Amino acid sequence: MAESDAKTPRERYRAQVREEIKKHAWEQIADAGASALSLNAIAKQIGVSGPALYRYFANRDELITELVRDAYRSLADTFRARAEAGADLAELAHALREWALADPQRYFLVYGTPVPGYRAPEDTTRIASEMMAVLLDACAAVAPDASPAAPLDDHLAEHRAWARDHQAPPSALSRALLFWTRLHGVLSLELAGHFTGMGFDPAELYAAEIRALANP
Amino acid sequence: MAESDAKTPRERYRAQVREEIKKHAWEQIADAGASALSLNAIAKQIGVSGPALYRYFANRDELITELVRDAYRSLADTFRARAEAGADLAELAHALREWALADPQRYFLVYGTPVPGYRAPEDTTRIASEMMAVLLDACAAVAPDASPAAPLDDHLAEHRAWARDHQAPPSALSRALLFWTRLHGVLSLELAGHFTGMGFDPAELYAAEIRALANP
DNA sequence: CGCGTTCGTTAGAAGTTATAACTGGCAGCT
DNA sequence: AGCTGCCAGTTATAACTTCTAACGAACGCG
Numbered sequence: 303m304a305e306s307d308a309k310t311p312r313e314r315y316r317a318q319v320r321e322e323i324k325k326h327a328w329e330q331i332a333d334a335g336a337s338a339l340s341l342n343a344i345a346k347q348i349g350v351s352g353p354a355l356y357r358y359f360a361n362r363d364e365l366i367t368e369l370v371r372d373a374y375r376s377l378a379d380t381f382r383a384r385a386e387a388g389a390d391l392a393e394l395a396h397a398l399r400e401w402a403l404a405d406p407q408r409y410f411l412v413y414g415t416p417v418p419g420y421r422a423p424e425d426t427t428r429i430a431s432e433m434m435a436v437l438l439d440a441c442a443a444v445a446p447d448a449s450p451a452a453p454l455d456d457h458l459a460e461h462r463a464w465a466r467d468h469q470a471p472p473s474a475l476s477r478a479l480l481f482w483t484r485l486h487g488v489l490s491l492e493l494a495g496h497f498t499g500m501g502f503d504p505a506e507l508y509a510a511e512i513r514a515l516a517n518p
Numbered sequence: 519m520a521e522s523d524a525k526t527p528r529e530r531y532r533a534q535v536r537e538e539i540k541k542h543a544w545e546q547i548a549d550a551g552a553s554a555l556s557l558n559a560i561a562k563q564i565g566v567s568g569p570a571l572y573r574y575f576a577n578r579d580e581l582i583t584e585l586v587r588d589a590y591r592s593l594a595d596t597f598r599a600r601a602e603a604g605a606d607l608a609e610l611a612h613a614l615r616e617w618a619l620a621d622p623q624r625y626f627l628v629y630g631t632p633v634p635g636y637r638a639p640e641d642t643t644r645i646a647s648e649m650m651a652v653l654l655d656a657c658a659a660v661a662p663d664a665s666p667a668a669p670l671d672d673h674l675a676e677h678r679a680w681a682r683d684h685q686a687p688p689s690a691l692s693r694a695l696l697f698w699t700r701l702h703g704v705l706s707l708e709l710a711g712h713f714t715g716m717g718f719d720p721a722e723l724y725a726a727e728i729r730a731l732a733n734p
Numbered sequence: 735c736g737c738g739t740t741c742g743t744t745a746g747a748a749g750t751t752a753t754a755a756c757t758g759g760c761a762g763c764t
Numbered sequence: 765a766g767c768t769g770c771c772a773g774t775t776a777t778a779a780c781t782t783c784t785a786a787c788g789a790a791c792g793c794g
Contacts, residue, residue: 461718
């Protein structure tokens with residue numbers, strides 16, 4: 303998958319085994335969730351005996367953290383790829399939904415229930431910032447509306463540390479934040495199954511939010 | 519806490535012990551999440567030995583399911599109580615946020631990452647319907663806007679099975695759904711810590727969404 | 735070609751959930 | 765009041781889990 307460009311044969315083998323471990327880990331997560339991930343079961347599937355995996359991951363948490371990292375990277379990559387292909391806000395939204403529906407548990411690995419004590423590693427927050435930069439670009443490209451600055455705009459104008467040095471206007475900051483929270487709201491409830499049996503189509507709800515975000 | 523109105527002393531004692539088990543379970547969940555809940559640890563805290571708890575809960579899942587049930591009931595109760603006190607949509611929204619902030623892990627027990635195979639028990643969906651009914655009442659009480667019917671309204675007009683026999687107009691159905699998804703979007707990201715370090719106040723974002731929902 | 739790093743093994747400790755079998759005491763009925 | 769039966773809580777045990785320690789073997793680098 304990723305960094306197979308290693309020098310020594312040992313490192314190449316090592317990266318290969320790590321990828322195989324992660325592959326089986328993803329399969330387990332896909333059909334039982336991250337909390338049910340069992341190192342022993344992975345070892346059995348690969349054909350090695352339990353403790354062998356500890357040569358590749360210090361412990362279960364490190365493996366899961368690595369999967370979280372990959373999930374973040376995957377989302378950021380699809381996001382950036384679409385943006386570089388000239389996607390507007392609506393197309394980014396659809397990309398997000400496709401990415402989420404492709405593997406719900408992967409989505410939950412990024413945006414799901416956190417363990418109270420857990421500190422996200424530095425690079426995931428860095429990747430999140432990259433995604434936010436892409437999103438801010440798309441929001442800044444939207445034709446500015448004539449409506450007066452809302453209270454949220456004013457607040458964000460004074461608290462824009464999260465936008466780094468991005469020169470987006472306050473209205474774009476608001477739009478980016480609302481893009482994030484509203485789409486996540488629909489997506490996470492849909493993926494968690496809270497809409498099942500209600501009879502309506504979540505895609506319609508999602509589309510409605512996209513329209514609302516495009517022209518506020 | 520709840521049904522202490524039992525007939526026989528045995529039943530009363532039994533209900534009391536169940537409540538004590540759940541009390542310690544909530545404490546564990548509050549500071550380590552539901553996945554870290556340990557029956558053994560609870561037994562140790564109470565002062566009995568491991569397997570004793572199986573007299574009161576068939577297994578770990580049944581205990582967690584019971585906690586989920588209680589969480590649903592708690593949310594529905596605060597919701598209904600506020601509504602009966604004459605709360606409008608904005609006040610219901612604030613009640614939701616207070617309830618969520620009071621115990622984030624309780625919120626995640628209801629709206630967090632689901633276990634793929636898990637089927638929610640019948641009564642939780644029934645409680646969810648009750649909450650939706652309260653929400654629909656509040657939405658129907660909002661002054662109808664003059665704006666033409668949006669595509670979402672049209673879709674929901676034909677797919678309103680989830681509203682049961684509630685006579686709310688399509689615009690109210692839309693508003694209720696958006697109330698749910700948008701507020702959940704902000705809340706769940708806030709509780710999961712995705713806003714920490716970004717520098718803005720999540721309450722401002724939440725308030726902005728409430729304003730947007732009040733006059734669309 | 736040797737030597738050292740590293741990989742995989744087995745053994746085992748310390749947890750977990752959950753079941754089985756036993757014992758003690760309380761409750762309720764006569 | 766006394767007897768009886770149910771039931772709570774016990775220990776023992778099985779089958780898991782993560783993870784450490786110590787050992788042997790294989791691989792690759794100098």
